[in-house]
Amino acid sequence: MTQVAITDARGRLASIIDEARVEPVFLTRRNRPVAAVIDSAQLERLLEDAEELADIRAVDAAWEEAEWLDEVPVPWDEVKRDLGLTL
Missing domain, CATH: 1.10.287 (Helix Hairpins)
Structure with missing residues (x-):
């Protein structure tokens, strides 16, 4: 399970989308999952x-x-x- 802080995600959206094609990427705020990017x-x-x-x-x-x-x-x-x- 991949987790990325929202602040870090802003600068690497394209690579997060590529990762999400394989497995969900959870976006975190204060080390808590708040959203997920998954393949459509x-x-x-x-x-x-x-x-x-x-x-x-x-x-x-x-x-x-x-x-x-x-x-x-x-x-x-x-x-x-x-x-x-x-x-």
Whole structure:
């Protein structure tokens, strides 16, 4: 893990960006990480993964709520039939 003080980072932004293509570079203030420079493709993957995880957590929460309320899920075929989506 590479750490660079913000004051040092100002003078070497290009090299920090090059380093970030390989691994994240943490920018520090008073020896504490306050920001990170990462490869843009890695950021996109992280954001996609975070969205997927949020969806999984929402489904888990819905199942827990249904269980807590003692509800029985409506079968998908029944929902489609009620909405007139079946032939």
